[in-house]
Amino acid sequence: MNSHIAVCRRRLPVWLIPMLWTFALGLWGLSRQHSVWRDEAATWQVARRTAAEIWHMLGQVDVVHGLYYLLMHGLFEIFGPSTTTLRLPSVLATAVAAGCLAVIGKRLAGSWTGLGAGLAFGLLPAVQFYLQEGRPYALVVAGSAISTLLLVTVLKGRGWAMRWAAYGGTVLVCGLLNWLSLLILPAHLATLAWTRAGRGVWTRWAAASTAAVACVLPLILFSRGQSEQVSWIPPLTWHMMIGPAVLLTIGGLGALLDRPRAGQLSAAVVGLPLLAVPQIALIGISLAQPLFLDRYILFSMLGLALLIGAALSAAIRAAAPRFPRASMWILPVAVAVAMVALLPQSLAKRSPDSRVDDVLAVAADVRRLKETGAAVLFIPAARRDTELVSPEAFTGLRDIALMEGPEESGTLKGVEADPARIRAAMLTQQRILLVTDATEVAQPVSAERDRVKTSVLKEYFTVVADQQIRGRRVTVYKRLGTPGPVGPGGMSAAM
Template sequence: MTLVVAFIGITRPPVWTDEAATISAADRGVSAFVDLVSTIDIVHGLYYLLMMPWIDVFGSSPLSIRTPSALVLTAGAFIAVRLTMRYAHVEAPDRAVTAGLAAGVLFAVLPGLAWMGQEARPYPFGTVCALLAWWSYERWLRTHEDRWLILLVVAHLLAIYFTLYAAMAVPLYVLRALGHGRRTALKATGAAAALGAGTLPLVLTAVPQQGQVSWISTTPLSMLQGMAAKQFFIGYGLSDGPWFEPVRVIAVILACLTLVLVLLGMVLGPLRRTQAWLWSWIAFPALVLLVVRLVGGQFYEARFLAFTAPALVVLLALVTTVCIRRRAVGLVTLGVVVVLCVPAVIGQHERTKNNSDYRSAYALLERADTIYFLDAGSRAIVTAYPQQTPAKDPMLLESPEESGSLYGRNRLLDVALQGSPSGTTAVVTQRADREGQGDNHDAVVDRFVSTGCTVQASLEDAYNRSTLLECPAP
């Protein structure tokens, strides 16, 4: 079911800024790739490395770059189902299959997971690796076979290299192991130490690049609101369109309903320890980021904690199928949760991600013979949707490969503007309220108009401004 939901309308949302970064980073040689991640996006380096051969073989169309995410997320659904059935079997063997089916449905439609199946970014990879580590941990606690502990370390280390924030879940392994005897606790501590050592090179490289998240600006209240509603019940990227306002209301209802169900599950009694373990996966990373925010740090973004969403899936599946003894009541409750999740999933399939409509921008720019990208980052548009015949790019000084960057390095504006434009010409900038040359957009357009160019069309979205002009022949 997860695969079906992921592939329905998978090409409908336009490729957006972060996905363009995936294309740019993965569509280059190994040497240029090393140069790139040494200065930017090291936290996504493993994902880019995996996408390099994929793009070489299958190209960089929206379907191609999003298919790996859909496939990997589907594998995660299988692991979540197996975990749920294992937990349910302890208390109610006769309901294990029902619990597994519930988990499969919830995994497919929970907005906090569904968005990842249509996103060419590393988050589903990190989520599934964290799930595999979690499953290995359960096997190790039950069998005490060291091979499962080794698999845990490998899987969770991969999760961290796909999603750095997954490192916040590592202490949970040690805390739970404390209740299983001294020997088990010592082995879990050793595994945690191995994970710490394995993560250290990534952290040391990522620290100088932490300016990449400097754009994050949240208050403790907005963080709590995001953690309660957006993170799980809206999903990332849905911020406009006809579905957005209804989904915001529904997300609050779902958050309240989930809180009631969690409390009900604890009161009713079965699987209290399991529920506490599942809740710790959700609450502990959120609490860490909230404390960091209270002392002045800014590191919370809903998608960064996407790896915690499977814990909510398993928790809701167990409460509705095992903890609620009346089967009919539990299934009806499950049905209500599923139905309330559907509008957000539909909205995700219809959306322009974060109001970034690169497809429409490309439709305008493909007519241009010359494009003045006043900000290097605006080249993400033609990275996402390459022109059949690349336009002249007077602003480009060094290509992405030469500059070790995602979109190249620009020359000085005055140098690029020497002479008069001719033919169909476009001016593209990042929005004036974003970091860049947005304030120069009108000045450059006015300068071209003064030489005889006429404005043919313009477009503005959350990230870029584009203006198309027709200029006289020289």
């Protein structure tokens, strides 16, 4: 058996097994029982717009995701909208990241480190969550893995100008996908300092990094004008530090087993800064502007996986002299045990219930409960994403609050009429279908328009049907008695 494993390790490139392994994990339950949640719904509905409409929208909202939306627009144009088209880019990107990790680990500490890091990466809970997410975070992880591989390559003495250009270009693309990915630069800087890199390396790294940051800077400055989008992120609390503390503890143990030395390139010298620096930097930023979400620094999991690979490799080296045959099984047994231990989490993350809601499930309820000619309302207006993703489910219903559609207004949810006009329009209806959040996830009504919708429904209508499914709720209201006259400012039912 030893000889078979040794032959496989010699014949197969070290990146192939982790890449295929991660790709298989990504394909497993990819459709999540044909569910799409609100964040992915934003990708879906924007990707179906024309390039001109997307460009118009970016001037108002979500400019930080502009490059990603344009990419997904192209894929939707070629392959059509589906959960596979929505999520497969993230699966492929994560598989590429796992392959890059394997190569990095091999160059730093041998094949076992590379294999361990690449295989462990796809099993990390945070990675499994975003592995199948129709958002840009996995693409940022792939770019971060590529830039780290390029850095390791030049630090190993292969400092061609083209590699530095590729490094700067990769950091730039990641920055355009999510400018917080630039936090990888201080992580790489820490690695350079730890290895006591020469002046030439410092100069080239500084030039490549500065060029990338300079190109991303306009996006950063422009996006500050749209900071209202992240106003919902809560301020830092002590309990939010538990997760980073656990990750840093695990990473620190892996670094100790790798026995890093100043001036020497190793898995710990690359992995520990990659894990710790983005986490600590985002915590620091969040003290001024709450931004602490794990997805913004998902690429730091590359460092954790690399340190886990180093720990597994250390265990194999320690066992090899006394138990040469058994040592060869440490890695596959560790992966199998981790897979079994994480199986409940893995299954949960591939379930529709793993996300806060499902815009497709509620669309099915709308199809069943609607009556042609009835009106439809959304509380809050962002729940209009159900109609934007599944417009056919709303055929025959009139969106009586909408004054200007999302495409025309350059927004994600459209522009609604003022409260008085919404009230007047509601009072002309006999039947209204309301799409809102399920009770367990609903936030208190705050917008004046939504308070008007709620009060009119309560005073003039009665509930005739009510369905809740996967975080969303559809309620059908019927008018009590005879509609009264529409006051001044009334809105046409066709509006």
